[in-house]
Amino acid sequence: MDEKALFVGFWTNESQTTRKVLSRIPEGSTYKPDPKSRTAHDIAWQIVCEEKMLIEAMESGVAEWAPPPLPATMAEVLASYDAQSAGLPERWAALPNERWTGTMDFFGSIRPAAPMAWSFLFDIVHHRGQISTYLRPMGSTVPQIYGPSADEP
Template sequence: MQPLSSEQALFLLQDTYLPALKNEQRITTKVIEAVPLDKGHYRPDPVSRTALELAWHIAAAENRFLETTINGEFNTSASARPESVRNSADVAAWYAERFEKNLDGLTKLRSEQLLKVVDFRGIFQRPAVTFLQLAMMHSIHHRGQLSTYLRPMGAKVPSIYGESYDDAQARKAAQAS
């Protein structure tokens, strides 16, 4: 496999990853916000994370991967949840603020920074720009997990890639009235 060129790295960032990240962040925020404020303790199984823990993991890990691209180094320390983040609304607010800061940082990167090879826990080494795809895949995976928590805790599932049952029911009810 040929290494990425400067032009390819910039193309991936500007034309592929940034638009996709913005879209996925919007969807992920909807899922996090759908967790009822008083149901953050819900977990479907004793070995599962709570809804609040999972929402935090999604928000913090995604931003850690974005920061990996920006800083050219993977930080192996997981972000501790601040004391001020007590429910899903707090997670969503933290996520939005940190994401916007990191998005701004990403737009300022030069091709040399995007091409810097970053080590991921000794498991693999790859160009920094490719950690943006890893960020999306990781968030999509855990967002799917979190979306399965919603109905059992009494919440509505928002539309993700297509209309959800709950959004369809709301639309039909609005049309009928």
Template sequence: MTIAPVAPLVSALLSELDREIELTRRVLERLPETAFDWQPHVRSYTAGQLASHLVDILAWVAPTFAYPEYNMATDGAEGSVPAATRAELLARLTTHGAAARQALAAATPADLAAVWTFRNGEQIVLQQPRAEVVRESFLSHFIHHRAQLTVYLRLLEVPVPALYGPTADEPQGREAVPA
């Protein structure tokens, strides 16, 4: 990946982050609290676990800019504690989204280009420039799990909101989320 000048790159990442947070909010607002313990398969997350993991992905952005690496073996492997309510999920989304936005907005060209390492003991799991980590490991990961959650909604017979275009439940779609 070629690193673009900081202003356009930060602007693009912030725009994408803002849009994806608002799209995710639409999905979370539909998730019934009565379905938090439901899971489509024994090897799948419950809906509450998946939704909690989804919003907690954004909590990883700021530490990626604060530290040069994260080592699961020595820094501890913190997992998502499942939220008990939809309000808690939405509050986490807001809090983690704001922290991610603040870290990105403050990023310098050197911050974005600096290589960040994710390891488990001596094993390097991932080593990339921070700009790539944010885009691939956080934003793409965030979008992936939101897509999984929309499948959960469909299986639960909950109307799936329009995200990038119409759905069977919202054939006209919705107004675009402002960037």
């Protein structure tokens, strides 16, 4: 298995787990653990926007960060995630090898593309982890992520 195929497999599995975590964010919650922190709703939207930015940067060779405004509801965030995620494994698989092994313009800095893809995948997993720590204080439950949770043994 080549590195890109390995990445596509990880991406696909991680996005399914991310969807489970996002689906547990209670509608209307404004919980944040600290005044400097963002809400789970805000972080969820960042994940949606990062995933979109990354695949577009890998396809075009140029990263552009211009996220649309935060949707008013978590239902809208989740619907956006679902719509976007549906086609991402195919887009990753169809990405030409020269894009994967090439470079991208990352906000004025030329970077190797494949390591940037892995880095963003790990960043998305990190933000998903932030959200998972918010779930119980928001009155929700934590799904299984890499194994059982207290809520899903």
